[in-house]
Amino acid sequence: QSVLTQPPSVSGAPGQRVTISCTGTSSNIGAGYDVHWYQQLPGTAPKLLIYGNTHRPSGVPDRFSGSASDTSASLAITGLQAEDEATYYCQSYDSSLSEVFGGGTKLTVL
């Protein structure tokens, strides 16, 4: 299993707000290492969604936001749209394992 724990799936109706958690430990998120989030649409390469816990790359809608506290981080998506249906991954650094990804969370838009 992954060092960073994500729920396997979340769902929400169009227009709703959903959050995806990424739970780590004192050797990664809890040690203050930044968390980054990626969106992977089916059959495509991942796309950077959030970097440095809270920052959005140019072109990413402000419906996407990130936060981090203690040993966990969260990705929030507001105003859910059908095009948001994808798998989301968190990534951070672990002092014993180097770069690590979460197990991924599949978002279903109902």
Place this chain on the structure above:
Amino acid sequence: QITLKESGPTLVKPTQTLTLTCTFSGFSLSTSGVGVGWIRQPPGKALEWLALIYWNDDKRYSPSLKSRLTITKDTSKNQVVLTMTNMDPVDTATYYCAHSHCTNGVCYGYWGQGTLVTVSS
């Protein structure tokens, strides 16, 4: 704009060595802070980080795969090469290379399209 593309064999036999090349454009791997990493994804499974090489030739490897991996760069050719020895069917995956230039730590802002490598006799 920044682009990356992976190339290499689509099929390798167990015990063979896999060599993948990442050819990129739109940035220089001699620019301070820049890195190129490799990440793989078995079919239907999660992303797994493999290796990273920095502009200054600093190299990082996944501890679980370190003994099998070698990452090198050819700055003049804009290429990064990953070799993985002793391939096994469990190494069947899509292999991605990606560009990193984050202020703190490593984050991958640009990815190649990925190349599916199947390990089978």
